Amino acid sequence: MISVEEALGKILDLVHVLEKEEKPLLECLGQTCAEDIYAPFYIPPSDNSAMDGYAVQYESIKEATREHPAILHVIGESPAGEPSRFIVKPGTAVRIMTGALLPDGADVVVPFEETNESLLRQANASSVEIYIYRGISSGANIRKKGEDIVEGTLVIPKDTFLRPAEIGVLASIGKTVVPVIRKPVVAILATGNELVDVGEKRPPYNIYNSNSYSLAAQVIRYGCSPKILGVARDEVGNLTDAIRQGLDADLLITSGGVSMGDYDIVKDILAKEGEIHFWTVRMKPGKPLAFGVLKRDDGKTVPHLGLPGNPVSAMITFEIFGRPAILRMMGRKNLEKPTIKAVLEDGVVNTDDRRIFTRVWVTQRDEGYYATLTGPQGSGILTSMSSANGLAIIPETVKEVFPGTVVDVIMLGWDEG
Ligand code: AMP
Numbered sequence: 001m002i003s004v005e006e007a008l009g010k011i012l013d014l015v016h017v018l019e020k021e022e023k024p025l026l027e028c029l030g031q032t033c034a035e036d037i038y039a040p041f042y043i044p045p046s047d048n049s050a051m052d053g054y055a056v057q058y059e060s061i062k063e064a065t066r067e068h069p070a071i072l073h074v075i076g077e078s079p080a081g082e083p084s085r086f087i088v089k090p091g092t093a094v095r096i097m098t099g100a101l102l103p104d105g106a107d108v109v110v111p112f113e114e115t116n117e118s119l120l121r122q123a124n125a126s127s128v129e130i131y132i133y134r135g136i137s138s139g140a141n142i143r144k145k146g147e148d149i150v151e152g153t154l155v156i157p158k159d160t161f162l163r164p165a166e167i168g169v170l171a172s173i174g175k176t177v178v179p180v181i182r183k184p185v186v187a188i189l190a191t192g193n194e195l196v197d198v199g200e201k202r203p204p205y206n207i208y209n210s211n212s213y214s215l216a217a218q219v220i221r222y223g224c225s226p227k228i229l230g231v232a233r234d235e236v237g238n239l240t241d242a243i244r245q246g247l248d249a250d251l252l253i254t255s256g257g258v259s260m261g262d263y264d265i266v267k268d269i270l271a272k273e274g275e276i277h278f279w280t281v282r283m284k285p286g287k288p289l290a291f292g293v294l295k296r297d298d299g300k301t302v303p304h305l306g307l308p309g310n311p312v313s314a315m316i317t318f319e320i321f322g323r324p325a326i327l328r329m330m331g332r333k334n335l336e337k338p339t340i341k342a343v344l345e346d347g348v349v350n351t352d353d354r355r356i357f358t359r360v361w362v363t364q365r366d367e368g369y370y371a372t373l374t375g376p377q378g379s380g381i382l383t384s385m386s387s388a389n390g391l392a393i394i395p396e397t398v399k400e401v402f403p404g405t406v407v408d409v410i411m412l413g414w415d416e417g
């Protein structure tokens, strides 16, 4: 039996960053940028107005007050999206909209609120004079050329994880396609004679295959594409054929068939069709985890994560091992799931020196985080995963944790940064 860290180390040693591809901008959300992206022009491309107001010269308004307004001659209007056609001189103003190019000569925009604009609108008067009530400082309400992005600078470095903000930045520099690291395809195979697939008729002595769905959902949640291979029988021929169906994927995940029972033949097939790197990890749930590589006819290998069949064990071992493996393939650098310190409000007894991942519900109160167990912790009780938002970690070296102890909790719903 090896530790969680050793097991993860062996898995990560074997998976590598996938090759790059070019994709339409929006489809790149959640992928890693594969090249340094430089800005082809300045953003904003020119000085422009940050407010709806009047573009003027500071000299014309610097002494303006409500009692002694500066009275300026309005020489025109400048909406956004049009070239600037005016030159502002002392004593003149251009009525300007947010985002419109700043006319030559102007060095400040006075917002409508600091003028008699609303009175003019109310009176429906089209005046060529505007009253300015405040001498706001030079440069105010102007967005300077390049204040966001300077032409030629690195805007999105290689390896950046593309979130909605990065998609926006790439759009702002006119990118329609982006080089990204390809998404891994993860083949998912359920094993077990007792399983029928959802949508099929279920005899009373059978159960539905839920693992393929919870695992595929986890794969999708972390930005990869699942390839569901259905259910294989606990029989060498059928299971071998089914496993071979998954060899075109970047990772094959099986669930079930890795324990000590008579029908647990997944690891035998892994040994025959490839190479086992480890079996059994010092954790609970999830001890009978198998990992290795399967050989393909073309000589290449495919990593194979043989997860335990119990629905909770399958989900937790995916979270601890499958998730970092696929994130690495996607070129992600930070593989750490956010972990917090929380006061455990229940006691946990550790009977067999394994690291326990206990399902908890974490709440935040004034003084910090508190975690309570989500009820019975059997590894077949999938609803206890559904009612959990975290996994509290009880170290393998600790025999008993008493209520009130501070523990590490992996926050299942939080994203790695
Ligand atoms: P195994 O590891 O194959 O012995 O399976 C352990 C337990 O998990 C058994 O009770 C199985 O019926 C159950 N199990 C295995 N695979 C699945 C699955 N795909 N969906 C739901 N339960 C499963």
Ligand code: MG
Residues within 6 Å of the ligand: 191, 192, 193, 234, 256, 257, 263, 309
């Ligand atoms: Mg089984």
